[in-house]
Amino acid sequence: MRHELQAIVGIDHVRAPGAADLADATEWSGLRGRADAVVLPGSPEEVAAVVAWCYEHDVPITPRGGGTGWAGGAVPDGGVVLGLERLTRVRRVDPAWWRMEVDAGVTTATVARRAREEGLYYPVDPGAAESSHIGGNLATNAGGPHALKHGVTRSWAMGLDVVLAPGERVRLGGPVRKDVAGYDLVSLLVGSEGTLGVICGAWLRLVPAPEASSSIAVACESAKAAAAAMERALTCGIVPAALEYLDDGAVAAASAGAPLFVPPGGVLLLADVEGDPVQVARDHDTLREALEGGDGVLAVAEFAARTDRETLWRWRDGIGLAVIAQRGGKLSEDLAVPVDRLAEAIDETQVIGVRHGLDACSWGHAGDGNLHSTFLLDAADPAQRAKADAAAQDLFALARRLGGTVSGEHGIGRLKAGQLREQWAPAAVAAHEAVKRALDPKGLLNPGVKRP
Ligand SMILES: Cc1cc2nc3c(=O)[nH]c(=O)nc-3n(C[C@H](O)[C@H](O)[C@H](O)COP(=O)(O)OP(=O)(O)OC[C@H]3O[C@@H](n4cnc5c(N)ncnc54)[C@H](O)[C@@H]3O)c2cc1C
Missing domain, CATH: 3.30.43.10 (Uridine Diphospho-n-acetylenolpyruvylglucosamine Reductase, domain 2)
Structure with missing residues (x-):
């Protein structure tokens, strides 16, 4: 071979x-x-x-x-x-037309940096941007904190250069902003986790970079108080660029750089606004008033200077690894629930942890109702691992009960294989399987992954 x-x-x-x-x-x-x-x-x-x-x-x-x-x-x-690591060419940047064509192996951070160099913005910001590839982002339809305002990777994919079975290179979409000629195969391939084709390159949409931005951190006494603050933020008439949350356990894992103290049972909210300087100043004040104007808000901190804001969001990006460092391992699921059920999901994560004898914490993209519900464990201890696997089943059931999904961000992969059929009607599962058979009749593209 x-x-x-x-x-x-x-x-x-x-x-x-x-x-x-x-x-x-x-x-x-x-x-x-x-x-x-x-x-x-x-x-x-x-x-x-x-x-x-x-x-x-x-x-x-x-x-x-x-x-x-x-x-x-x-x-x-x-x-x-x-x-795909050798496919690292930025094929073309068209600043005037707000678009870029890249190879699949270009890192997410490189895409964002190249856009910035041209005064443009690629706002999808998954947390491992220096290592993840744009091909991987497309294959998982990755999100990030700023997906609240800007949407996930799918919103930014104009076209794909992709190899389909049994080895045919095709172009889907391209440097066109609208295309409804065929079935939306670009969207089908985005999020397909390597099971329908191999992405070799992509045309990405860009927008002019916002001139200014500022951030606010709010400590709340409970998930319920944080949910109320979040509701006020989402109904105050502006669109926050990001609205994140971290429960007390997640903040404690990275307490050295935490913007505010969060007491036991409390929740930290982080919000971001972007735009021209006048609009940012106005939106910042509106958002601050909304966030702090209710019961259970303990403290507020503001981050207007660019370096302070960057430090805050870098701290946020490091939470997953800081949580792993607690015990050397974690089991983390990326549930998404309707935003109005988020507080229940945060509290239930703790309850499930207690039920299985595991320390739990959660954080995530609050405005998108997307949680990273996590159990801390020593990965070398098979007993803890078994408990965490059982707890994960409870998390999946929780997501379904609240009208959500077992994966808002990371995909089904291998770890969640079999979960989709618990969530979807049989006819939807059959359609999912029919798509797979049509595009990969021999079942050789990432077998076992994204299995419903
Ligand atoms: C610290 C940390 C923070 C993270 N934060 C976020 C976050 O905020 N939001 C988020 O969504 N995810 C996040 N992730 C998860 C991960 O970064 C994303 O899923 C990312 O999109 C994976 O990209 P990758 O290049 O590493 O893909 P891989 O891990 O290499 O692959 C992921 C999947 O995509 C397939 N694939 C990869 N490249 C291609 C290709 N060219 N063609 C076809 N299929 C392909 C693989 O077969 C696999 O199924 C985080 C991960 C870490 C470690």
């Missing part, structure tokens, strides 16, 4: 898998895959040739971006790991 793949991509770009190729950011969970080879194509044409070879020889293919996924989607189950 390796010799034939080397003939396609070159002798130096096929290797035996190492430990890092067989795991992703869920490594703490003990999830480790197996593969026969890692193949690193240097162009979309080589991606197409690799997929064609694998399809002809019935070899499973696991597309891999930065390996930062939280659902085990890039963890292979045999066959070939198809890494």
Whole structure:
């Protein structure tokens, strides 16, 4: 196998898998895959040739971006790991037309930086931006704090350069802002977790960068008080760019840089506004009044200077890793619930933790009703791991009971395989499976991932 793949991509770009190729950011969970080879194509044409070879020889293919996924989607189950890390070209930036075309292996942070250099803005800001690839963001339809105002990755994908089974390179969409000619295959591929095709490049939409921004942190005495403050913020007549929350346990994990003290049972809210300087000043005041104007608000801090604001959001980005550092491991699920049920979901996360004898905390994208409900554990202790797996089942049931979803952000991957059929009607599950069969008749594209 390796010799034939080397003939396609070159002798130096096929290797035996190492430990890092067989795991992703869920490594703490003990999830480790197996593969026969890692193949690193240097162009979309080589991606197409690799997929064609694998399809002809019935070899499973696991597309891999930065390996930062939280659902085990890039963890292979045999066959070939198809890494996109050599596809790193920013193909084109058209500042006048607010768009950029990039290879799939360009990092999220590079996309944001290149846009900024042109006075433009790519606002999707998932937390591992220096490592995650834009291809991985597209494949998982990644979100981030600023998805509240700007939407998730799907809102910014104008076109895809993608290899479909059995090895055909196609262009879907492109540098066009509207396209309703066919079924929306761009949207279908976005969020498909490498199970319907391999993304080699994308046209991304950009917008002019906001000139100013400012942030507010609010400590509340309870999830209920935070939910009330959030409701006031969402109904005060402005659109916050971000509205995040962290419960007391999440804040305590990174207490050194925390903007405010949060007492036991309390919740911290972080809000952000963006725009021109006059509008930002006005929106900031409106938002502050809304956030602090109710019961149970303990303290407010404001961040107008750019460096202070950047420090605040960097602290926020580091929460996941700070929580892992508590015990060396965590089980974290990314439920999304209707925003008006968020307080129940925050409180229930704690109740589920107590029921299973686990310390729990949560944080997340409050304005989107998206929680990272988390149980702390020593990953090397199988008993704790078993308890956390049982607790996760309760979290999934909670999401369904509140009218939400088992994944708002990270996808089904391998870790949540089988959960969709609990959430969807049988006919919807059948449609999901029919799409998979139509685009991947041999079932070789990331088998076992996104299984309903
Ligand atoms: C500290 C931290 C913070 C995070 N914060 C967020 C957050 O705020 N929001 C959020 O949504 N996620 C977040 N994540 C999760 C993760 O960063 C995102 O899911 C990201 O989009 C994964 O990109 P990746 O390049 O690392 O993909 P991988 O982990 O390599 O792959 C993820 C999935 O996409 C598939 N895939 C990857 N590249 C391609 C391709 N080119 N073509 C087809 N399929 C492909 C893989 O097969 C796999 O199923 C965070 C992760 C960490 C570690």
